[in-house]
Amino acid sequence: MRIEEAIDSVIYAGDHWARLEELRRIPKGLDLYFGIHKGQRGKRVDAWKITCLEVHEANITAWDGGGMAIYSSDHPAAREITARRAEVRWSDTGDQIEIVGALNRAHTAAVDDWIPFDSYSTIHTISKNRFALRGPDFLMRAYAKALRSISEKPQLILRRGKKKTIRPKVLHFGNSKVIANTFIAERCPTRSTDRSRPEPRIGRKSRRLAADSR
Numbered sequence: 001m002r003i004e005e006a007i008d009s010v011i012y013a014g015d016h017w018a019r020l021e022e023l024r025r026i027p028k029g030l031d032l033y034f035g036i037h038k039g040q041r042g043k044r045v046d047a048w049k050i051t052c053l054e055v056h057e058a059n060i061t062a063w064d065g066g067g068m069a070i071y072s073s074d075h076p077a078a079r080e081i082t083a084r085r086a087e088v089r090w091s092d093t094g095d096q097i098e099i100v101g102a103l104n105r106a107h108t109a110a111v112d113d114w115i116p117f118d119s120y121s122t123i124h125t126i127s128k129n130r131f132a133l134r135g136p137d138f139l140m141r142a143y144a145k146a147l148r149s150i151s152e153k154p155q156l157i158l159r160r161g162k163k164k165t166i167r168p169k170v171l172h173f174g175n176s177k178v179i180a181n182t183f184i185a186e187r188c189p190t191r192s193t194d195r196s197r198p199e200p201r202i203g204r205k206s207r208r209l210a211a212d213s214r
Contacts, residue, residue: 006185065174083136106146
């Protein structure tokens with residue numbers, strides 16, 4: 001089943017609460033096993049496996065997530081993977097505190113908190129009174145606009161290479177996210193429908209895999 005259909009119609013319907021119960025590494029990706037509960041403290045009513053293939057990033061920090069969402073390749077976290085690299089250069093003519101403040105506001109407006117501000121906000125000194133920022137092109141464009149708003153005269157330089165043609169998506173649950181090219185959702189037998197299969201659990205190996213994925 002398409003992941004969008006599973007989330008909209010089953011996993012996140014009504015007051016359902018999604019809880020990650022197990023994580024397994026597979027060739028080219030991850031299998032995530034979710035128990036679906038009736039509310040945060042309710043009984044387990046369903047179980048789903050989400051297969052993530054061609055994973056670019058897996059930042060799993062919380063198992064008891066609650067909600068779940070899938071975002072398209074237009075999402076900032078996905079665009080960070082596919083964007084061309086760029087550089088913004090300018091001559092220092094203003095106040096450093098004002099510059100950092102303008103960059104911070106532009107960053108929040110462009111990507112909210114999906115990309116940490118300190119990921120690309122390090123100002124590099126390239127020569128006397130000449131400075132640069134480096135990162136994905138869409139974010140560097142926002143930074144250049146912010147610098148112009150405080151009377152700086154930035155130069156935007158696009159690095160060699162084309163924008164990647166892949167279209168990754170972002171799976172978000174709780175405070176965790178997985179960025180991958182493909183997501184496949186499959187319903188698993190639950191305790192009420194298949195008593196021969198034990199309920200998924202978090203074992204030592206699964207915990208270790210989750211730590212490695214951060």
